[in-house]
Amino acid sequence: MFIDTPGGFVSHNFDFVIIGGGTxxxxxxxxLxxxxDTTVFLAVKKFPIINKRLILAVAFNLxxxxxxxxxxxSMPQTVLGVSTIFLPRGKVLGGSSAIKGTVTVYPSLEDIDHWSKLGNRG
Structure with missing residues (x-):
């Protein structure tokens, strides 16, 4: 069932309401x-549909x-000597993975050492 009006939502009872259509x-x-026997409502904001095939080149441009x-x-990172760090967060179905091309970036050993110096042992 697709509900696109507040009136449609309030006229139903759901066992679970999940906010956000990220991964x-x-x-x-x-x-769930x-x-x-379980009813689930997945609430996502309606955004413009990308009028292209979603390929990596397009995903990275989002x-x-x-x-x-x-x-x-981020909040200012004065301990690390930088101001703020850009934190892209997707507001499309698929969440941040959709705008990052589902790429995983692992931290460098230097980053891990910095986290340790900040008190994050192990």
């Missing part, structure tokens, strides 16, 4: 809805685009 929200909704990215930044 975690989608996985959680899928697992495996039980046919970071920093206000239609698809919340454009978050």
């Amino acid at each position: 975690t929200g989608l996985a959680l909704a899928a697992r 809805s495996e039980d046919p 970071e920093g685009h206000p239609d698809y990215d919340w454009i978050f930044g």
Whole structure:
């Protein structure tokens, strides 16, 4: 069932309401809805549909685009000697993975050493 009005939402009872259609929200909704006696509402904001095939070149261009990215930044990182760090967060179905091309970037050994100096042992 697709509900696109507040009136449609309030006229139903749901066992679970999940806010956000990122990878975690989608996985959680899928697992919870495996039980046919459970009702799940997945709330996602309607955003413009990308009028292109979503390939890596397009996905990487979505970071920093206000239609698809919340454009978050960190608090000032004075301990590390930098101001703020850009933290792209996707506001599309698929969440941040959708705008990052599902790429994983592992921290460098230098980053891990810095975390240790900040008190994060191990």
